Amino acid sequence: MAKVETVKRRSPRKVKRSPIGASPGTLIADPAARQSALSLTLISPDECKFIGNASLRDVAESCAGWPVIWLDCVGLANVELIAEIGAIFKLHPLAFEDTVNTGQRPKVDFFDDHAFVVVSAIDDALAGRYEQMSLFFGENFVVTFQEREGDPFGPVRKRIKANLPNRLRTRKADYLAYALIDAIVDSYFPILESKGETIDGIEDEMLSGIGRHQVRELHELKRGMIVLKRALWPLRDALAALLRAEVPFIYPETKVYLNDTHDHSVRLIEVVEMHRDMLTGLIEMHLSLSQARTNDVISFLTIVSAIFIPLTFLAGIWGMNFDPGASPWNRPELLSYYGYPIALGMMAVIGFSLVGFFRWKKWL
Incomplete structure (x- = not known):
């Protein structure tokens, strides 16, 4: 469980005053006053x-x-x-x-x-x-x-x-x-x-x-x-x-x-x-500084998301279930001998290309 930080509140000082309507010069001791x-x-x-x-x-x-x-x-x-x-x-x-x-x-x-x-x-x-x-x-x-x-x-x-x-x-x-x-x-x-x-x-x-x-x-x-x-x-x-x-x-x-x-x-x-x-x-x-730090975090997360969006798109397409035997249009590359390393390599190229582009734009 996360530790909840408590803030100590300072009690306001109470100013003692004479009762309303009291005669001017009336002396009334404060109960909290020290002995004289x-x-x-x-x-x-x-x-x-x-x-x-x-x-x-x-x-x-x-x-x-x-x-x-x-x-x-x-x-x-x-x-x-x-x-x-x-x-x-x-x-x-x-x-x-x-x-x-x-x-x-x-x-x-x-x-x-x-x-x-x-x-x-x-x-x-x-x-x-x-x-x-x-x-x-x-x-x-x-x-x-x-x-x-x-x-x-x-x-x-x-x-x-x-x-x-x-x-x-x-x-x-x-x-x-x-x-x-x-x-x-x-x-x-x-x-x-x-x-x-x-x-x-x-x-x-x-x-x-x-x-x-x-x-x-x-x-x-x-x-x-x-x-x-x-x-x-x-x-x-x-x-x-x-x-x-x-x-x-x-x-x-x-x-x-x-x-x-x-x-x-x-x-x-x-x-x-x-x-x-x-x-x-x-x-x-x-x-x-807090806002700048928040903006930096948001910018970093946005860049990370931008890099993974095309990779997720490719992974989503290649992850779809097709039967190449039913039609030549049903993802014949699924039967490619080097399909898996080719897909990973393509994703890596796209990812590094986006990182290089962001650096060139000075967004990173």
Whole structure:
């Protein structure tokens, strides 16, 4: 029995939304959300302090004593905790609704004394899984919310610990917010480089010989490019909005660095578009090569059939039952002593003649 190949279908991501008619700013936890855990980073020009498994009391006590604080909340299950964080930093409730209801479009919103940024970060490169990261920042604080453990902020934490001179220790919270956003944007580059190498490998493989698995791989890669485009295009617009913003908690010297991150996002979009065009071309090339291969097979079978048609005709005539004794017209050559080799020789001559004719016409 032939082995049936099963295709694993990817279940679509369900975007959680508030119930219809709910009051603006209503926080409803997703049943699948992870339990919330807080980590606190306290920053000053002279020192820095990290508090894992921080409590709200730690957060409230640190707000007045440190120039810049960074609160990182991993997991969005505890909406009461999230609401209390909003109360401590006086964050807008509408932004918290977008924080809890993940799957938002990357964007930036400005309020009186803080900004709210939503970005899509690569959570699992191999599985192609993304997560929403929400970031609030004001004059002296940055608050980040993640769906689950794992983030690209490791280099930023190392830079905070590094010795002076250290811009992350001497500048305001807007520079820390820039560093976190820049880390998220730069995390896309290794993924795109890996996908580019995969595309080049499939192209080289197709030039050697086409296979059915290549079509599936190309379509999966193209679907991944669409997801990347959906995340990067609005991210570019959000970074442009940060650059244009005239708010007191974003300083002009930070906008110079934000402009560099904006350039990175533009480069990423260009790479995504280039990969999409390459994938579209490879899919079309695969279809063309498959059709050409099919045409070659059909042409070969047609030539083989054309060669055997006259041979079958002769074999059919000589295979008919006649009685030469009844009439001289009833196939007297059936009694020929060399009839069998003569018939085979004639068939061979006709067959080779047709092959030579097809070669002369360059059909073979």
